[in-house]
Amino acid sequence: MxxxxxxxxxxxxxxxxxxxxxxxxxxxxxxxxxxxxxxxxxxxxxxxxxxxxxxxxxxxxxxYGFNKSHATGYALLSYRTAYLKAHYPAEFMMANLSAEMNTQNFQDKISALIRECRRLKIKVLPPDINRSYYRFTLQDDSTIVYGLGAIKNVGESAVEEIVSKREEGGPYKSLSDFLSRVDTRRVNKKVVESLVKAGAFDSFEENRAKLLKDVSLYYSGKGLSANQISLFGGETTREEKEEITWNLQTKLSFEKEALGFFLSGHPLDRYKQAVPYLNVTGSTELREMENGESVRLVGTLVKLARKKDRQGKPYAQPVFEDYQGEFQTIIFSSLFQEKASLLVKDGCYLMEGRVSKDDETGEVKVIINSIESLDEYRDLRPQSLVIRVETSFQDTDLADRLWEILKDYRGDIPLYFEIKTDKGTFKMKSRNFAVRPDVRLLEKLKKALGPGSVKLVMSNGKNRAGIAGGSKV
The missing domain is CATH 1.10.10 (Arc Repressor Mutant, subunit A)
Structure with a gap:
């Protein structure tokens, strides 16, 4: 100035x-x-x-500039926090998780911190009615216990009541025991429902659907379901005795509603055997990519905003989530009209597109060129590995280099070689060696032999698809 x-x-x-x-x-x-x-x-x-x-x-x-005194203060603070993170990582992360509680968009911040905990090999245990306090706590040098105050609708007064009664009478033994001991004016229905959705009662009942129904019955004055202790001694109707369960998708959807993110699992877990072979980019890497660069991603659909372009044609701005967090996308009119019926909340998808960056705001989106359900790849399994070389195996240096890479990946998947010579291309199967086509193996071979040198043939039991270094061809 x-x-x-x-x-x-x-x-x-x-x-x-x-x-x-x-x-x-x-x-x-x-x-x-x-x-x-x-x-x-x-x-x-x-x-x-x-x-x-x-x-x-x-x-x-x-x-982004500071005067010298301001910069010096920040430098000292940075050094001290870096020291704490390096020497006391669990304590440091626990303090950061608790510090973010009740700040704006705190659930997004906590989600990012938990991903960092996983990178640091620090385990974050889910909320537990018999183990958690209001804030995040440390169980041991590598384990953090989730704080109840970081659950939606669960305030400090409710947690004080839960912890006080737990310390007075010992651990809660069941939902009915819990409800009979706490003051339900402080721990109301909305609080208990959020605790159930977050998994806080899983230690004595893993069926969250049943627990949620029991909570509703209790607060409506009907008592609990048949295999819980009735608080009112009344008869349980046939309808109330019927066992209900949630599938994984519903369970995780409610969990995300309560926590703001997936903690006990992720919708993509259903495809964990296939995803490593699809050569996808993690969403956190998008900011480091060039504008217009091609990218392949997987994600579960979080929300879908429908829009109209200048010609009045419909297009979409879906938000997806992978293991690293949420990312924004755009599906223009022609593709959206073709794929609209495919897009459902919590569905999982494989998509290809290009990175789009806004120079002014720094916002990153992906313009989607193609999208398909991951159900097509759910049962995808490696069928064979093909290595392409443009030289004779009399080249002992090449043979030695390949052996050094392959020897650590012995398995049961057939290995083939495509050898390109002056007289044509010949394909032969290895008689004495089969492979375990780990993603790391594909990367090592691609690095040693160059792009297009490795082809992993996949099959879902119906169709076969070629994967070149992990990319569909």
């Missing part, structure tokens, strides 16, 4: 507008400000090229 005032003659108000324009990186506003800056500098006898150079030099600093 001082530079703008002294060089270009800006008032402090004008200089502050310049600072905000630089910070928000609004291109059209920046051009207007640059013109005013250069013109103001010229009136003070400063050459145009020098004024433009000064403006260009201060632009990056204005986006």
């Amino acid at each position: 001082q530079i703008a005032a002294e060089i270009a003659g800006f008032s402090l108000g004008q200089a502050d507008l310049l600072r905000r324009a630089m910070g928000k990186k609004k291109a059209h506003v920046m051009q207007e400000q640059k013109k005013a800056f250069v013109e103001g500098a010229a009136k003070r006898g400063i050459k145009r090229e020098i004024a433009e150079k000064i403006f260009d030099d201060i632009s990056p600093f204005a986006r």
